[in-house]
Amino acid sequence: QVTLKESGPVLVKPTDTLTLTCAISGFSLSNETMGVSWIRQPPGKALEWLAHLFSNDRASYSRPLRSRLSLSKDTSKSQVVLTMTNLDLVDTGTYYCARGVVGRAFDVWGQGTMVTVSS
Amino acid sequence: DSQLTQSPSTLSASVGDRVTIACRASQNINRWLAWYQQKPGEAPRLLIYQASTLETGVPSRFSGSGSGTEFSLTISSLQPDDFATYYCQQYNTYPWSFGQGTKVEIK
Numbered sequence: 001q002v003t004l005k006e007s008g009p010v011l012v013k014p015t016d017t018l019t020l021t022c023a024i025s026g027f028s029l030s031n032e033t034m035g036v037s038w039i040r041q042p043p044g045k046a047l048e049w050l051a052h053l054f055s056n057d058r059a060s061y062s063r064p065l066r067s068r069l070s071l072s073k074d075t076s077k078s079q080v081v082l083t084m085t086n087l088d089l090v091d092t093g094t095y096y097c098a099r100g101v102v103g104r105a106f107d108v109w110g111q112g113t114m115v116t117v118s119s
Numbered sequence: 120d121s122q123l124t125q126s127p128s129t130l131s132a133s134v135g136d137r138v139t140i141a142c143r144a145s146q147n148i149n150r151w152l153a154w155y156q157q158k159p160g161e162a163p164r165l166l167i168y169q170a171s172t173l174e175t176g177v178p179s180r181f182s183g184s185g186s187g188t189e190f191s192l193t194i195s196s197l198q199p200d201d202f203a204t205y206y207c208q209q210y211n212t213y214p215w216s217f218g219q220g221t222k223v224e225i226k
Contacts, residue, residue, distance in 0.1 A: 037215070047155075047163065047206055047217040060213040063120060096162055103169060105153035105210050109162040 002026035004036070004097050004110035011116050016087050022080040022097030022110060029075045030055055033102045036080040038071075041112075042093040052100060053080055092117045121146050121209050125218035131226040136197045140221045142190040142207035151211035154183055154192045157220075158203045166205075167192065197223070 008020035020038070027034055037052040051061045051069050059071040070083040080097060094114050098106035122145040132138050142152065150170040155163035165174045167183035170190055180195040194201055202225055207218040 039217075046219045047157075047208075049208075049215045049217060052213075052215070060215075062214050098162075100210075104174075105165060105168045105208060106155075106163070107165050107168075107174065109164075112162055 002099060002108045004099060004108060006095060006097050006110045006113040008095070008113055008115065010114065011118060012087055013119055014087055014089060014117060016117075018082075018084045018087055018091070018115060020082045020084075020095055020097075020113065020115075022082070024078045024080070024097075024099070027099065029053075029073050029078060029080070032056075035100045036073075037098050037100050037106060038080075038082045039096045039098060039106075040091075040093045041096070042090070045093075050095075051082065087117045089117050091115070120214055121148055121212055121216060123207055123209055123216055123218040125205075125207060125221050127221060128219065129222045129224060131224050132197050133226045134197055134199060136226075138194045138197055138223060140192045140205055140207075140223075142185075142192070142218050144188045144190070144209055147187050148209045148211035150186045151209060152183075152185070152190050153208045153210065154181075155206045155208065156201075156203045157206065163206065194223075 005023045035054045038050040053071040061069050068085045073080045094112040096112045098109040124143045126141045152170045154167040157163040171183045182193050204220045204222045
């Protein structure tokens, strides 16, 4: 069974750096046909794609957020880590990680983790 | 960057109705489009990928069509479980992107 689970802080302050972890199981981060994306959703708003990590460690980022985002992985721990710097109130929302399969988009999603940015 | 525009933003319908949601891309995305269903408090669920391929386990009342810049999701006979928000997403070119969503509500 393929699962993904996000974890990280619930409350962060403006200008802080956010680190979120996606723990995966049921597939390998070394699989060339698969990768992991991060997607977020402000309360009551639409989904926003943030970044994608490929099996070869190449990453692609949202253009508006590129300077603030960084992706990494620990294959031995089956984890993908998203780092976002210089947080603002508008970064409040639910952050999801999802498996991306070549040709099939995001077929399995984590439950999401809610992050609130507030002073 | 390829932008996606969904219409309508909200759709009021009754159980048994046939409903169609449109998704327009700002540039040619071939058939690299997916549709997701999201219910309140839940993660999105993949319904359709490559514009018209039904994900395993998704009821056959859902169907997708289109290519290039014009796409649609159709529910042939709306069921109580289908009242939710639907998103299209393109994965033709980076950065990937989602539409703004269409909420299907009870009439």
